[in-house]
Amino acid sequence: MNLDAKIPSGPLAQKWDNYKRDAKLVNPANKRKYDIIVVGTGLAGGAAAATLGELGYNVKSFCIQDSPRRAHSVAAQGGINAAKNYQNDGDSVYRLFYDTIKGGDFRAREANVYRLAQVSANIIDQCVAQGVPFAREYSGYLTNRSFGGAQVSRTFYARGQTGQQLLLGAYQSLMRQVSLGTVKVFPRTEMLDLVIVNGHAKGIVTRNLITGAIESHAGDAVVLATGGYGNTWYLSTYGRGSNATAIWRAHKKGACFANPCYAQIHPTCIPVSGDYQSKLTLMSESLRNDGRVWVPKKVGDKRAPGDIPEDERDYYLERKYPSYGNLAPRDISSRAAKQVCDEGRGVGESGLGVYLDFSAAIQRLGEAKIAERYGNLFDMYHEITGESAYKVPMRIYPAIHYTMGGLWVDYNLMSNVPGLFVAGEANFSDHGANRLGASALMQGLADGYFVLPNTISGYLAGQLGKRPKADAAEFKQAEKEVGDRLQKLLTIRGKRTITDFHKQLGKIMWDYCGMARNEAGLKKALELIPKLREEFWKDVNVPGEGGDLNQSLERAGRVADYFELAELIVLDALMRDESCGGHFREEHQEEGECKRNDEQFAYVAAWEHKGVSQPPVLHKEPLKYEEIHLATRSYK
Amino acid sequence: MNVKLRVWRQAGPDTPGKFVEYEATGLNPNMSFLEMLDEVNEDITKRGEEPISFDHDCREGICGMCSCVINGEAHGPEYKVATCQTYMRSFQDGETITVEPFRAKAFPLIKDLIVNRSAFDRVIQAGGFISTSAGSAPDGNAIPVPKQDADAAMDAAACIGCGACVAACKNASAMLFVSAKVSHLNLLPQGKPEKDKRVLAMVQQMDAEGFGACTVTGSCEAVCPKGISLNFIAKMNRDYFGALLRAPSKAKAAHAD
Ligand SMILES: Cc1cc2nc3c(=O)[nH]c(=O)nc-3n(C[C@H](O)[C@H](O)[C@H](O)COP(=O)(O)OP(=O)(O)OC[C@H]3O[C@@H](n4cnc5c(N)ncnc54)[C@H](O)[C@@H]3O)c2cc1C
Ligand code: FES
Numbered sequence: 001m002n003l004d005a006k007i008p009s010g011p012l013a014q015k016w017d018n019y020k021r022d023a024k025l026v027n028p029a030n031k032r033k034y035d036i037i038v039v040g041t042g043l044a045g046g047a048a049a050a051t052l053g054e055l056g057y058n059v060k061s062f063c064i065q066d067s068p069r070r071a072h073s074v075a076a077q078g079g080i081n082a083a084k085n086y087q088n089d090g091d092s093v094y095r096l097f098y099d100t101i102k103g104g105d106f107r108a109r110e111a112n113v114y115r116l117a118q119v120s121a122n123i124i125d126q127c128v129a130q131g132v133p134f135a136r137e138y139s140g141y142l143t144n145r146s147f148g149g150a151q152v153s154r155t156f157y158a159r160g161q162t163g164q165q166l167l168l169g170a171y172q173s174l175m176r177q178v179s180l181g182t183v184k185v186f187p188r189t190e191m192l193d194l195v196i197v198n199g200h201a202k203g204i205v206t207r208n209l210i211t212g213a214i215e216s217h218a219g220d221a222v223v224l225a226t227g228g229y230g231n232t233w234y235l236s237t238y239g240r241g242s243n244a245t246a247i248w249r250a251h252k253k254g255a256c257f258a259n260p261c262y263a264q265i266h267p268t269c270i271p272v273s274g275d276y277q278s279k280l281t282l283m284s285e286s287l288r289n290d291g292r293v294w295v296p297k298k299v300g301d302k303r304a305p306g307d308i309p310e311d312e313r314d315y316y317l318e319r320k321y322p323s324y325g326n327l328a329p330r331d332i333s334s335r336a337a338k339q340v341c342d343e344g345r346g347v348g349e350s351g352l353g354v355y356l357d358f359s360a361a362i363q364r365l366g367e368a369k370i371a372e373r374y375g376n377l378f379d380m381y382h383e384i385t386g387e388s389a390y391k392v393p394m395r396i397y398p399a400i401h402y403t404m405g406g407l408w409v410d411y412n413l414m415s416n417v418p419g420l421f422v423a424g425e426a427n428f429s430d431h432g433a434n435r436l437g438a439s440a441l442m443q444g445l446a447d448g449y450f451v452l453p454n455t456i457s458g459y460l461a462g463q464l465g466k467r468p469k470a471d472a473a474e475f476k477q478a479e480k481e482v483g484d485r486l487q488k489l490l491t492i493r494g495k496r497t498i499t500d501f502h503k504q505l506g507k508i509m510w511d512y513c514g515m516a517r518n519e520a521g522l523k524k525a526l527e528l529i530p531k532l533r534e535e536f537w538k539d540v541n542v543p544g545e546g547g548d549l550n551q552s553l554e555r556a557g558r559v560a561d562y563f564e565l566a567e568l569i570v571l572d573a574l575m576r577d578e579s580c581g582g583h584f585r586e587e588h589q590e591e592g593e594c595k596r597n598d599e600q601f602a603y604v605a606a607w608e609h610k611g612v613s614q615p616p617v618l619h620k621e622p623l624k625y626e627e628i629h630l631a632t633r634s635y636k
Numbered sequence: 637m638n639v640k641l642r643v644w645r646q647a648g649p650d651t652p653g654k655f656v657e658y659e660a661t662g663l664n665p666n667m668s669f670l671e672m673l674d675e676v677n678e679d680i681t682k683r684g685e686e687p688i689s690f691d692h693d694c695r696e697g698i699c700g701m702c703s704c705v706i707n708g709e710a711h712g713p714e715y716k717v718a719t720c721q722t723y724m725r726s727f728q729d730g731e732t733i734t735v736e737p738f739r740a741k742a743f744p745l746i747k748d749l750i751v752n753r754s755a756f757d758r759v760i761q762a763g764g765f766i767s768t769s770a771g772s773a774p775d776g777n778a779i780p781v782p783k784q785d786a787d788a789a790m791d792a793a794a795c796i797g798c799g800a801c802v803a804a805c806k807n808a809s810a811m812l813f814v815s816a817k818v819s820h821l822n823l824l825p826q827g828k829p830e831k832d833k834r835v836l837a838m839v840q841q842m843d844a845e846g847f848g849a850c851t852v853t854g855s856c857e858a859v860c861p862k863g864i865s866l867n868f869i870a871k872m873n874r875d876y877f878g879a880l881l882r883a884p885s886k887a888k889a890a891h892a893d
Contacts, residue, residue, distance in 0.1 A: 047770070054769040066691065067757050069797055070699040086777060122773070129773035131766045131824050133790040140780025158790060164698055165793060172765035179761040187754065210746055239693040274664050276671050279695050380696065383721050386666075449770040497681050499674070544686045548648060549747045551689055552681065 003256065003606055003621045006410040007111045012627040013093075016115045019411070020454060024461040031056035034460055035467060037204055037219035039191045039246055041068030043163070043441055044424025045225030046170035047448025053177030055453055060217055061174065062186045062206065064241055064554075069171040072227055072239040073444060076163020077377065078284035079145060079155035080441040082120040087144055091152040093117045098628065100439060103149040103329055104404070104432020105581035105596065106630050107259070109604070109623060111411060112429045119450040120442050124156055126449055130169035134158050145373075146289050147437035149329040149635070155438045160284060160376040166441055170448065190554065193478045194222065194250040194420065197468045201250075201420035205478045207486070209554065212547040214483050216475035220460055220467045221419045223452065224250060225444075228403035228425040230263065232562045232569065233514070234506020236400035237269060237282040243558040244565050247407050247426050255415040256606035256619060258408035258428035260565070261573035264435055264582050265515050266401035267293075267333035270384055270394075271353040280399040281384055283356070284377055285437040288326040290361035290370065291394070293317050293333070295354050299344040305355055305393050316340055324635040331434045331582040332593070332635060334398035338515050339592060341397075348395045357393035398515060402440060404431040404582065405572075408606040408621075412455040413447060416606075419463070421456060423447035428604070433581025486546050489556045494539030498552060501536045502559045505529070505566055513570050518586040522574040529570065530613065533563035564612055572605055575618065598630050637663045637729040641676065643688055644736045649745050655734070665725035669712060670695060670702065672724055673735075689748040697721040697861055700796035703803070704749055705736040710800035710859040718798060718861040738803035742810070742846045753799050755845040756813060762841035763834040764817045766827050779825050792820040794862040801856035801864075807848030812856040814842050815872035816864050822875055832879035839876055 008019040026034070034057050038049040041063040049061040063071060083096040097117035101108055124142070128134065134156050137143045144153040158165035177183040188209040195203040195216065203218040229244035230236040251257045268283045294313045301308065316336055321328040328336070337354050340346065347353045362370050367390055371378065378389045385395070406428040413421050413429070424444040431439065468474070512525035536559070544550040578601045579585045579594035588595040604621040638661045646653025660676050667675075670692050677687035693701040702719040706712035712722040727733060735749065743751040781789075793816070801812035818835050821827035827834070850869060857866045 051770045065693060065699070065701060066753060067797065069757075070693060070701050072694070072699075074699045075694045075696060084776070122771075124776040125773040126768075126770055128776040128779075129766065129768040129826055131789070131793075131821050131826050133786050133793050133820070133824070134776075136781055136783050136786045138783050140782050140786075141777050158793075161698065161794060164796070165790075168793065172760060173768075173770075175757065175760040176765040176767060178757075185757070187757075239699060240695060241693045273666055276664060276667050276675060278668070278671050278674055281696050380721075383697075383717060383723070386725070453770065497678055499678060541681055541684075543681050543684070549689055549750065552687060 001416065001608060001619050003408065003416060003619050004410065005109060005621060006412060008411065012110065012114050015111050016118055023454060024458045026457045026460050028056060030464060032058060033464060034058065034220045035060065035218070036221050036223065036456070037217055038062070038223040038225065039204065040071065040225035040227060040424070040426070041171070041174065042071035042073035042225060042227055042424060043166055043170055043444030044426070044448045045223065046071065046167060046174050047445050048223055048225060048423055048452045049183055050170060050173035050177050051449050051453045052456070053180070053182035056182065059177070059183040060186065060219065061183055062189050062191060064188065064190050064209065066187050068174055068185055068187065069168060071167060072242045073167045073441070074164045075239060076441055077160045077282065078286040079147060079157035079162045079438040080123070080166060080445070081147065081154050081438040082124045082156060082442065083117055083154060084121050084124060086142060087153045089152045091154050095152065096120060096154065099150050100430070100436060101432065101628060102633055103436035104434050105594065105633050106432065106598070106602070107580050107623065108430055108432030110625050110627060115451065116430050116443055116446050119446045122450055123442060123445045127166060127169050130173060132158060132165045132169045145286055146327060148285055148288065148327045148333070149324070149436040155286070157286065160374060163441060166445065170445070191246045192249060192482045192557070194253045195474050195478045196253055196417065197472060197474045200418045202468050203470060203475060205475065205482050207482070210549050212550065214479050216470040216479060218468050218470040218475070220463050221421060221456060223421045223423060224407065224426050225423040225448070226426050228406070229565060230400045230403050232505070232566050233400040233509045234502050235272065235277065235280050237266060237280050240279060243561070245558050245561050247422070248561040248565050250407060250415070250417070250420060252609050253417070254609070255417045255420055256408040256608050257405070257568060258604050258606045259405035259572065260569045260607065261513070261576060261583050262404035262433050262581065263400060264330055264402035264404060265334045265398045266330055267337055267398050268356060268396045269399035269401070270381065271348055271350065271397035281380065282399070282401060283381060283394060283396055285330070287356060287374055287377060290373065291326065291356040291358050292360060293326055293354055293356055295340045295345040295347060301345070305347070305357070314340070314345070321635045328635045329434060329436060331584070334515055335584060335592070337398055353395040353397045355393035356396050358389060359393070362390065402435055404428065404433060404435055408604065412458060413452055414455070414459060419459060421452060423452055433583055486553060486557065489540070489542045489553060489560070490546055492538065492540050492542065494541050496539050497541055498555050498559055501532065501540060502562070504532060505562060508532070509566055509569070513573050516584050516586050517573050519574065522570050525570045526567065526574070529563065529567045536560065536563060568607055568616060571616070572607065575605065576601060594633070602630070637665055637724065639663065639727060639730070640732040642732060642734045645688065645748055646745060648747060663724050665723070667724045668695065668720060669706065669722040669724065670720050689750050691750050692720055695720040698796060700798035703738045703751065703798055703800070705738060705803060707734050710738060710803040711861055716861060716863045718796070721861070738799050740802045740808035740847070742808065743799060743802065755847070756797050756799065758845060759810070759814055759838055759841045760817065763830070763837035764821070766821060767830060781825060785823050789820050789823040792816045792823070792864065792868055795864050796862060798861065800859045800861065802847065804855040804859040805848065806853065806855070807851060809850045809856070810842050810847035811850040811869045811872070812860065812864055812866070814838050815868040818872045818875060819868040831875065832882055835872060835875045835879050836883060
């Protein structure tokens with residue numbers, strides 16, 4: 001298989017303009033003759049569906065929640081980056097591009113990232129026009145904050161609810177298109193398979209989550225914007241409904257899965273407190289603008305934080321990374337937290353925690369200012385832990401938060417399956433081996449509002465009249481496979497619960513394929529996962545029936561997919577015998593930092609499925625850098 | 637700690653429902669209410685019965701998916717939180733806790749604690765947006781927005797669309813939800829051109845969905861997980877009557893009821 005990224009010619013800064021100049025278009029009168037299926041209503045899918053509707057296409061938009069407004073993007077707190085340089089602090093498209101490539105430890109595709117930085121400014125304009133209430137100065141102009149991995153202030157935000165506000169903007173645009181008749185929304189509907197006709201993605205099979213009905217939808221193209229797969233690790237900052245099913249089923253139908261082992265572990269989450277815990281809560285990175293991270297210098301120091309004098313505290317991020325300090329990128333901050341905890345200097349009952357301390361900022365700015373900036377986060381912390389971060393430092397610990405890997409796409413955001421486009425967190429394209437804060441929202445909206453609407457026409461132009469009927473044999477076959485699989489899950493009636501299996505899988509993943517990985521551990525995981533998967537298919541208990549709302553059945557299907565995906569993640573981690581970004585192989589380090597191996601691993605690893613329990617085939621897309629030079633990533 | 641639950645179980649919209657009792661034992665007070673339900677569901681599953689269906693997703697109070705009436709109060713006993721942000725430490729050891737769905741004519745029941753809130757989507761479709769298409773926007777700083785307006789718009793926009801306001805209201809009125817969206821958009825300069833049309837259309841759709849009238853009891857504000865203020869209802873009423881005065885006579889007739 002030849003994975004051609006289809007990068008346009010010309011100098012980096014002109015590629016996107018060249019592309020648009022040469023792109024094939026669909027004539028306005030013909031647009032309504034195309035049906036486009038968009039799965040997912042988060043920032044990527046919601047923005048794409050609304051914009052494609054605005055352009056005049058017929059759009060069918062799917063989500064598993066009861067309303068598109070509840071997609072998991074709603075939970076993003078901190079902000080969205082854009083190269084506006086409103087602060088006059090030296091920002092530019094190039095700087096945002098370079099920060100993002102460097103942040104990703106030089107494992108992302110140059111041309112895609114440059115385009116992302118270019119369209120970032122349009123996103124802010126679009127969102128302001130939609131009525132997104134971004135934070136403003138008294139002058140009435142937009143204000144910014146800083147995020148990790150950047151020395152400029154380019155992050156736009158709406159209190160601690162940026163994701164919610166951006167999503168409502170996209171949702172409202174989507175609802176406008178529904179009222180205009182261009183978009184039809186299918187809430188509480190789960191995509192369970194991709195349908196391929198004559199080698200092209202031409203539809204999906206879904207399950208109506210209320211009635212259980214299995215249905216087919218045909219389209220001229222299919223867009224997957226179904227988010228990330230972090231829930232493979234069980235405990236994460238994702239919503240409980242976030243899942244990998246759509247992309248995994250598409251993978252099984254031929255779409256290559258790229259860099260599955262690149263997962264982001266966020267340094268500032270509320271630590272695990274008990275076995276009953278169902279999710280971990282993020283404390284936004286924006287807090288590191290004003291909070292200082294520290295642990296006691298002495299091992300096993302159990303004094304209350306207030307009783308530990310300044311000179312007995314180790315502000316380890318400021319010490320190790322003086323030029324970025326508390327705003328060192330996530331992978332680096334997470335590993336640093338793990339290191340101090342491994343040394344026995346962690347805080348809290350479990351010893352798996354570090355302090356995030358606001359006392360200096362409160363002294364400098366006053367409690368009111370801190371409350372204005374982070375009030376809702378402090379409230380959330382208080383609800384969960386019962387402690388006030390105005391009085392005592394927060395306790396935080398890293399948790400799974402984002403997946404940089406995803407379905408392989410070219411510059412058009414099209415996968416290797418013609419007609420299958422992938423946007424947002426579901427694709428692999430822009431963040432390399434580590435994503436910088438406030439850039440997922442940027443990427444989701446860039447893909448949805450500006451990239452896909454421009455690139456999809458090139459494919460569609462040649463497809464007029466080629467849409468199959470939803471009762472074609474390929475659809476019937478896929479419906480049957482989906483139905484059989486659900487039935488199989490329902491007939492096992494074993495002894496162990498779905499949660500029980502999922503937790504066990506999560507623990508394997510966290511222990512052997514989490515913040516630090518090594519060959520022996522990964523090999524061990526590769527033994528454990530298939531065994532557990534077999535047990536799952538023999539002994540899981542999925543109560544209820546398939547013909548009505550059955551949340552257990554929904555979960556069982558997703559967990560079954562995690563088992564297969566988990567194996568690929570571990571395999572990829574084992575194959576990538578270097579350290580880069582969030583993928584830290586203990587064998588490859590220099591003073592505790594990642595040691596890349598550009599000679600052997602400067603490529604995208606795209607895996608082709610060959611059947612469950614069959615080894616997948618690795619395809620390599622070499623990463624060629626025309627503009628920048630590969631450098632050792634340093635935040636010192 | 638241990639509690640006894642009385643949970644509303646109903647297999648579907650057309651079958652009769654009833655309260656079923658469950659024991660939840662050995663709970664940690666730091667568990668969330670939904671984590672407690674998870675544990676109860678694990679037990680139910682192990683007994684070979686069908687677990688309780690309930691809506692949830694983010695579990696941090698922002699998606700608006702969770703929706704239980706706990707001991708008669710939408711989202712439970714604590715102030716300004718959603719069901720998912722309610723913790724077991726808010727209850728007494730040995731307490732009996734009654735759990736019901738959000739009930740309202742415009743929110744038909746689907747199963748157990750799950751209701752259909754798509755009426756809210758249709759109200760937004762009627763006008764809860766600014767008619768701008770991608771690509772047409774001027775620079776983000778082209779129109780300064782006074783900070784107090786931006787802040788007030790954000791206060792309104794914080795609504796998570798959960799529907800607790802409807803569930804808590806004896807008239808099942810959606811005025812708090814609708815007024816929050818109308819106010820969010822009408823307060824901003826970008827939303828001004830469609831101000832009148834928006835409020836008239838959204839109120840009309842709200843009525844068509846079967847939500848009740850507002851008699852200003854304030855129960856909506858009291859249960860709102862985001863503390864959306866009743867003042868937005870007053871603001872919407874002003875916008876609405878202003879719009880009616882300015883509206884051409886045909887539109888007036890349509891809104892005369
Ligand atoms: C707590 C938290 C805070 C964050 N904060 C920030 C931040 O401050 N800045 C930032 O840039 N990023 C942040 N992120 C990351 C960012 O929010 C996400 O990466 C991004 O929102 C993903 O958007 P998306 O559109 O790709 O997918 P999602 O928003 O996850 O949407 C997925 C959609 O797909 C649908 N779906 C999934 N599977 C199926 C299926 N099988 N069938 C049908 N529909 C399906 C879902 O219903 C949903 O509509 C944060 C993430 C978390 C978890
Ligand atoms: S589950 Fe999202 S608000 Fe409660």
